[in-house]
Amino acid sequence: MSELKPGDKAPDFTLPADGDRQVSLRELQGKSVVLYFYPKDDTPGCTKEAIGFSEAIDEFDAAGAVVIGVSKDTVAKHDKFRDKHDLKVMLASDESGEVVEAYGAWVEKNMYGRTYMGIERCTYLINSDGVIQQVWRKVRVKGHVEAVLEAVKAS
Template identity: 70%
Template sequence: MTQALQTGDKAPDFTLPSDGSGEVSLKDYSGQTVVLYFYPKDDTPGCTKEAIAFSEHLDQFRKAGAVILGVSPDTAAKHDKFKAKHELSVTLLADEDTAVCEAYGVWKEKNMYGRKFMGVERSTFLIGPDGKIIESWRKVRVPGHVEAVLEAAKAAG
């Protein structure tokens, strides 16, 4: 079980396949503010609303000097379909073996209708240009979340 990341901790580096057949490493964004958000599954209601909200605010995040990376255990091919279907503009990363989810402490036991299973706890990390965590949000509720992250990104910039 990984220790929960705290404000001021160095964000664990990673390299993951991305939508559009690319590959993204956290170190690619050294010197920039990164919004790293973890979500359970493409094309589910909450995850779709969150991805659309981040996409709609992408220009404002860019003005604040921040990039947005979304991570789920879905495949890059699934991310491509999800992006096309909902006209998403954020970069989505495929963490199929959940190693990055585990490194960030968001791979948790969940309980739905009495059934226990492992899954992603919707979480967001704001990572500063120095690679350290500025702020984190756990057990995220989608309404108003993107706006709260945007305010924190503006304050960090």
């Protein structure tokens, strides 16, 4: 599958989310969507990233953007993660990995000489027409939320 890039139509999805909700890209038409993929609930980098997006949620709201975090964790894990860190972003559960794969976030990783498959930390900015505007791959958490917010405000 070819890598998604700006100008491509964002793959549609419907996923269960924290708080007994469901989220569908189609239903968010008319709003900008910040879709970020992360490896695992309650790990240091993922927690920092989720807290960062949560702290800036009012600014994303004001700019007309919805922020959705996606991992393969269960909704129950998402609920615990949200409650433990008072997160304000929606956390969608992709247990099957279909959406993670559709967005090219399921990649071969290498740690301590061991190769395995996992979720690459990446973010997609999808415009109100469902078209990918910007892609951040291999995200470093520090400064990322600010960069995404700047792109949302500029769009």
